[in-house]
């Protein structure tokens with residue numbers, strides 16, 4: 001069942017079209033991310049769902065309730081929407097203890113004290129903060145403060161959780177750890193999450209589905225694996241993960257296979273359903289290239305970079321410089337002449353000159 005449905009949502013600020021006809025659905029129990037570069041409109045979409053912005057066009061449903069319709073003049077106020085929110089600056093109140101911060105939304109509702117205490121215990125347990133409930137935010141780490149904000153959002157038992165870059169103030173190590181915590185929390189509570197981030201590693205790691213946005217529009221929706229392995233266009237291919245782009249030429253097609261020539265005359269069969277012909281751009285992931293002394297395409301190692309779990313090379317081949325990532329056991333020297341093989345490639349339209 002759909003928990004959030006956004007239909008042809010647009011938002012204009014003066015002449016700026018910040019969101020351009022966005023349509024998407026978040027299913028129950030789903031972790032759904034909006035991913036895209038800075039300024040592409042992610043937060044604006046989330047703020048419309050939260051009722052913090054009024055859409056210029058389109059409709060928003062939370063569960064079965066239509067909370068926005070520009071055509072019918074519906075705009076349900078934020079406090080009446082069944083949502084929990086956490087933003088980048090997580091805004092926990094410094095003068096209140098963890099206990100007071102988390103209980104605050106229920107105190108506002110004037111619930112009986114015993115009920116507040118029971119729900120508070122549950123919420124603190126969910127985020128693992130039971131033992132710190134008497135501390136003030138200044139006595140907590142960044143990750144712990146983030147969990148206070150999450151508990152405060154969860155205590156109202158919202159139908160959906162809206163999160164806008166909630167991990168970006170944390171250091172890299174904690175951010176990585178919190179990814180697992182968030183995903184685990186979502187699995188335990190079953191609450192659907194609409195998550196905004198510009199960090200593709202974060203979105204790939206946590207999401208069931210994600211929508212990639214560019215310049216106000218959604219360019220692709222899919223599972224992390226679909227988006228990584230079959231990017232819809234060059235923008236997505238470039239934005240998600242590392243990608244080498246080299247010019248090529250399509251020589252022939254046979255069903256859904258194209259034979260492409262690239263890297264100074266090398267030929268490769270590529271699965272490709274597009275109707276491209278002639279000049280094209282061949283896109284290759286660094287892990288889809290292998291290096292060996294006998295590889296068919298001659299190359300030279302320019303830079304070798306140790307990354308712990310793998311080795312990251314820059315190699316020069318047929319006039320291009322390519323990123324290649326190999327197992328940490330495949331050690332070649334800078335300046336070494338060897339060969340490379342391309343296992344898998346994707347084809348896109350050539351760059352406009």
Ligand SMILES: Nc1ncnc2c1ncn2[C@@H]1O[C@H](COP(=O)(O)OP(=O)(O)OP(=O)(O)O)[C@@H](O)[C@H]1O
Pocket residue numbers: 013016017018036037038039040041042043044045198
């Ligand atoms: N209140 C506003 N008035 C005018 N323009 C705005 C306003 N809020 C956002 N914008 C513009 O709308 C566009 C989308 O902004 P938005 O905050 O949704 O981007 P974002 O994808 O969340 O970016 P970031 O990753 O940097 O947070 C931007 O061009 C921004 O400058």
Ligand SMILES: [Mg+2]
Pocket residue numbers: 042043044
């Ligand atoms: Mg934003």
